[in-house]
Amino acid sequence: MLQKKSTLMFIFGTTAMLSGPSLAETGCVAVAPQQPLPASSSARTISKINFIRHDIFDLSHPQTVWFHRFANEYHVITTEPTIRDDVLFREGEPLDLAVLAETERLLRSRRYLRQAEVQVTEYCESNQSVVVTVSTWDNWSLLPKISLGHEGGETKSNIGFAEDNLLGTGNQLQAEYFNDSERDGYQLRFLSPNIGGSHWQTAVQYADNSDGESYQFQLNKPFYRISSDWAFNFELSKEIKDISEYELGDEYNEYRSNRDYAEVSGGWKISHYDNQVQHLNVGVTLDDHHFLANDDSTRPQPADRDLSQIWLGWDWFQSDYQKMFNFFQFNKVEDINFGWQASIRLGKLNQGLGAYTTGWNLQATLAKNWQLTPSSWLTYRSEYHQLEGKALASQQLFSNQLRHIYHLTDHQVWISQFQWNVGKNLFRDQRITIGGDDGMRAFPLYYQTGNKSAIASTEYRYITSWHLYQLVDVALAAFVDAGRAWDNPDRTTPIDNDTLYGYGVGVRLLPSHASRGSIISIDLSKPVTDNPELSGWRWRLIAKRDF
Known part of the structure; x- marks a missing residue:
């Protein structure tokens, strides 16, 4: 008996020594x-x-x-x-x-x-x-991409896979074949978001499309934290694609776009006080854009342009983050910044770099979120672009987005949004379109095009308690859209410039354990229009990051 007792004491003593001192023994508390x-x-x-x-x-x-x-x-x-x-x-x-x-x-x-x-x-x-x-x-990170969708009068499909956490390293690998209203082909992409803990990032992408080959290489180190001292970016890309022009959702012209792009830039922290930081950025951008007619061209293609430039930028960032739920998405933590965010960038077109003319290019952004009441919030984002050159018509674009989020209850959210764009002399391939993906969910893609647009939307979302086998969270929705795009100087026939209206109901599906995190929207919508081609209800399926 004494021998057994000694053996047990030896075992317990050895275990205690191997496990180390307890919290009480070290003077530590949980x-x-x-x-x-x-x-x-x-x-x-x-x-x-x-x-x-x-x-x-x-x-x-x-x-x-x-x-x-x-x-x-x-x-x-x-x-x-x-x-x-x-x-x-x-x-x-x-x-x-x-x-x-x-x-x-x-x-x-x-x-x-x-x-x-x-x-x-x-x-x-x-x-x-x-x-x-x-x-x-x-999250589950190996995602097969097999889909067939119909949205805005056009069918989209793709097949492939995406691995967002390759062997647990956080690297992404994607391969897919796709077919949509513009093109079909295959695409390969690799992304490393944090190389060896250095916070350097790299992305490599190659696509072979029906309208040409495209590639992209990027190596950068961002301001990944508020106290980061410097940042760097290098990007090289070539994109060849066919661009279609539409009226009332019907294609009437097509041409080929060939863009060569390269940029190298650096940024430095110039001040850091409490939760505010300012950065100074400088860079060189090569941007050569050529256009060619193809077999489906019915009108002359846009004029070639080269906007290569040297630029200087400044940005100001306030860090005031809060953990939010049911803000842009639902049933997941969202980190929303309620501080001011502003940036400005002034570039000088340089003929020595290849620009066709001298001039300057201004870009500015401003963003802010506010909490109005304990259950309502307002978000705002504004962007301004201006391009001036001796051989270019003065070009301007002022874009704004205002969004109101109101939590009626823990399960009911009302989201309203108003966005407006005021442009002048925009390039033909950069004009504003509405319909389908770009607002006005009951209308076909590219239904209206112009230099100016305005869209008002509201959506009521009921977040159910349905969690289908830990895979999908479900919300029900009802929405109303009203909008218009106008001032298209290149329209070929008189078209409907009236304000568009549409309404519908739908289901919002959130894959709660998948790495992509997009909300799948399945909508049944009806346009309010005298156009007999759009009579009746239309269905729409699309995956987006938020409302």
Whole structure:
């Protein structure tokens, strides 16, 4: 008996030594989520970072079936080094809760992660240190792309696959064959969002389309955090495609576009105070655009243009993020910035770089979100472009988008949006179109085209409690659209310039455990028009990131 007792004591003692001291023995206490740390006059340091990686599906969920277990079994979970590469703090550094929140937002921006939490989980008073735990939940990242859709009077299809988390490294690989109203062909794409933890990114894309070959190569290091000191971007691309011109959704002309584009730029932090940062950017852009007639051309093609330029830019960013739900999407955490965001860029056309004329190019953006009441918000974004050159007609475009989001209840959301564009002498291939993808959901693609447009839309969305086998969240919707595009100097026949109206009902599907995160909208809509070709109800299927 004594021998058995001695053996048990030896086992328990050895286990205790191997497992290390308990929280009580080290003077550390557990910290619950959202619990404030005890007051202290001295700075705290991060003594340890723990990583908890969750698989795609919770197998304890009552709706668990065989394919949930199959997905978890054959999915390569995001590796700890991949997650660690995105962590913006290190062991031994002072604790900064703002940096923890910034890391959480960066992790949530990775499409291969469904959710991320970065929290202080232990506090050690004896040495004023903390333990931080980084918890992540994976998305299903290998997505077959097999679809047949009909939207705005046109049929679209594609087949292929996209892997958004190749072997758990966060790299993306995509291959697909596609066919839509403009072209068909295949496309290959590779993207690495964080090369070796350096926060350098690279993207390589190649497409062989029915209207020509296209490619793109990009290597850049963005301002990936508010305290980043510098940024760099290099991009090289060639795009060959056929561009169609429409009236009332019917194609009447086509021509070929051949664009060669290259840009190299750098940016530097010039001031950083509290949650505000300013950057100075400088770059060189080569932009050569040629147009050719093809077999389906019925009108002369646009004039060639070269807008190569040297430019100087400035941007101002305020960081005031809040975690929101049912804002642009539904049933998922959305990081919404309520700070000001502004940028301006002034370029000088340079004939030494290939530009056809001298002149200047101005681009400016302004964005802000406001909380109006505890249950309503307003978002605003504005862009202004102006192009002036000796051999060019003065060109301007002022674009605005105003959106109001109102939570009637936790399950009911009313979203209203007004967008307007005022242009002057826009290039033919850059004119504003409405219909289908571009607002006016009850009308065909490219139904109206012009230098100016205005669209008002409202959508009521009821977010149901239906979660179909942990795969799809469901919302029901009803919407009304009104809009108009006008001032098209190249129209060939008198066309309907009246304001368009349409309404409909639909279903919104959110693949809750898939890396793409797009809302699938299935709509049944009816245009209000005297055009007999558009009588009756029309159906529409499209995947978009938000409303």
